[in-house]
Amino acid sequence: MHLAKSNAISLVGLTGTVVEVEADISSNLPGFVLVGLPDASLSEATARVRAAIVNSGLNLSQRKITVNLSPAAVPKFGSSFDLAIAVSVLAANKPFAKSRLAECVHIGELALDGSVKPVNGVLPAVMAARSAGFSTVIVPAANFAEAKLVNSIEVLPVNNLRQVVNIHGYDCAVDVVTLPDVEKTPPAQSSEKDIADIYGQDSAVESLVIAAAGGHHLLMIGSPGVGKTMMAERFASLLPNLSLEQSVETTAVHSIAKNRGLIGSGLIVRPPFEAPHHTASAVSLIGGGTSIPNPGLVSLAHNGVLFLDEAPEFQQPALEVLRQALETGEVAISRAAGTARFPARFQLLLAANPCPCGNALNPKVSCICSAVSRQRYINKLSGPLLDRVDIRLQIQSINATQALLARQETGRQTTEQARLRVIRARSLAAERLSGTGYSLNAQIPASLLHKRFAASREATRLLDIALKRGSISMRGYDRCLRLAQTICDLDAGERVDESHIARAVTMRGSERLAGAAA
Structure with a gap:
């Protein structure tokens, strides 16, 4: 034997x-x-x-x-x-x-x-x-x-x-080991698009910067052609490089994915950007497989960005499976052989037309949709999903004169300048959150938010009034506070004041998004 x-x-x-x-x-x-x-x-x-x-x-x-x-x-x-x-x-x-x-x-x-x-x-x-x-x-x-x-x-x-x-010492003739040629990793940010290319949407661009600085989820609503996709494609370039720990974890997830090929010459150092088509199924988003669980797009976007263009066109189950990942930052896929867990802490970007024809917010073209169809269309984004989105933008189209004037402006904010602002704001947040296990304002739990980073009663007066009127939920209240803290960090402020709260409430928008869109 x-x-x-x-x-x-x-x-x-x-x-x-x-x-x-x-x-x-x-x-x-x-x-x-x-x-x-x-x-x-x-x-x-x-x-x-x-x-x-x-x-x-x-x-x-x-x-x-x-x-x-x-x-x-x-x-x-x-x-x-x-x-x-x-x-x-x-x-x-x-x-x-x-x-x-x-x-x-x-x-x-x-x-x-x-x-x-x-x-x-x-x-x-x-x-x-x-x-x-x-x-x-x-x-x-x-x-x-x-x-x-x-x-x-x-x-x-x-x-x-x-x-x-x-x-292992087995005596046999062998050839010299040959390694495949590995392409050099291109310099970071070499092919990234610049936010300076976005004309006439300065407030929307600033909202992108705020979302990047605090790790906040973002929804953009606007007519076709206003620049929603253009902004989303430039969002990942505003984010700083991944830390070593984040790089290893992100690369490990991509290593497991069957359809991503082999990992090249180094770690993934830039935040990944995933933009699935609206026909994507719930399984492709969350992950799955018959026997070997495979990570889905939410895990492949870990430490990066998941962009859902034409979000109301996605299947309802596909949108609803995002809620667990948004809440826990993890996905658990159970099969008969066991349960596989994948990290899924990403920033969610949603883009949507205001109605089926897309012209509800277009001052030049009349909308042909009824109020009921507009309501039904935007209601495809459920309340529980939208409740987890901190920033909700209605992007207005600009006319030819505004576009020409915007093109002639000098000193426009570039991606590199905006990224430096984001890095400084994140550094302030990381220093303030040191020892808590969190590094971004959007991650702060409610208990910690109210105990250690509570704003003054004067500053939160606007939020208190909105809460009493039922204009916002308690979760919305906390998300406005986190958003205001990010705005304060970008302004290099010492403490959240009433102006930061006011901007946060405006960016958060109405809890009843359907009514606003209609």
């Missing part, structure tokens, strides 16, 4: 668990059995591993081979276990001379010719291996750029199975 063990990583969401791959060769009828509750794609590993070993010119035992993936209760998906299975089978048949199996994790899919193919989720898998105390990880050469982003662990790239067993 011969027994050998190697190690692999099972990923559920961003959580990686070490799986011990045991191979036993016994004197029974020839066969290759895989146990330990593998999924369908993993069960096919026996055929891939057998062919890869034989076609690599390595010795495969003709006796009974049993491979166990332990612990059995841990969900196991995909083909990334192939490499660990092949190594344990070879080691059981002929122990390696200088084996490093106990301190090494193997990640990779095997092709039938023995080459090692790239897999998704290498970054979080290597992070899990490091956290578990392993000193070395062997990965496909195509995943090397991604794996080496993790510090304090040795990363060994391989092109084929022969190179893997050679690392």
Whole structure:
């Protein structure tokens, strides 16, 4: 009886668990059995591993081979276990001379010719291996750029199975490892569009800056052609670069996503921007899958921006699933095999026409929609969803004369200037919130907001009156306070005053958006 063990990583969401791959060769009828509750794609590993070993010119035992993936209760998906299975089978048949199996994790899919193919989720898998105390990880050469982003662990790239067993002391001829060419990451902000290109909408642009400075969600309502999409496309450029922790977490999410390809030469340093089509389903937004949960667009927009253009055209279930992510900053996807959790703390940008024909706010073109159809159209954005949106803008169209005058103006605010203002305001907020676990004004919980950052009674008089009249809800009251604090930070003020509150109330708008649009 011969027994050998190697190690692999099972990923559920961003959580990686070490799986011990045991191979036993016994004197029974020839066969290759895989146990330990593998999924369908993993069960096919026996055929891939057998062919890869034989076609690599390595010795495969003709006796009974049993491979166990332990612990059995841990969900196991995909083909990334192939490499660990092949190594344990070879080691059981002929122990390696200088084996490093106990301190090494193997990640990779095997092709039938023995080459090692790239897999998704290498970054979080290597992070899990490091956290578990392993000193070395062997990965496909195509995943090397991604794996080496993790510090304090040795990363060994391989092109084929022969190179893997050679690392462990198996005497066989090998080729030199070849790494794929990796394109250099372009300089940050090199292709970003400038807010100086937006003419005649200075107040709307300032609202974008306020939203960026405080992390506030934003809704823009206006006729077609007023610049809603143009503003949204420039919003992400107002945000500062991600911190190291944010970069690692964001890159890890994109590493898992099946349709995003391989991670290039470095971490994602700019906030991601996701803009799905209005036909996107609830599953594409929130994430899902039959067996392997895949992150949705809300998770791919983590630490960045999710822009829903023509928001009322989205399916109602797709809009409503956003509420959990907006409230908790996390998405939990439950399947029979377990629950995968993905981070989803993003800024939501919504753009909408005021009515089906789009001309309810257009002074030049008459609206052909009835009051009922306008009400029904804007009511597609539910009250609970809108209650989580801090800034609600009605953007008016400008005439040709206003546009020409705006183009002739000099000294217009650029994206770089606005970004510096945002960075300064965020620094003030981070300093004030130091030790609380929060860094943005929009994140401050109500308990902390009223205890440590309460404005004076004189400053909140306008809000108190609106609350008594029922013009705003208690949640709206708190959101106005957070918004006013951001305006104060942009003005470099010491404390929120009545003017900051007044601007916040104006930007927050009516709680009954449908009535305003109609």
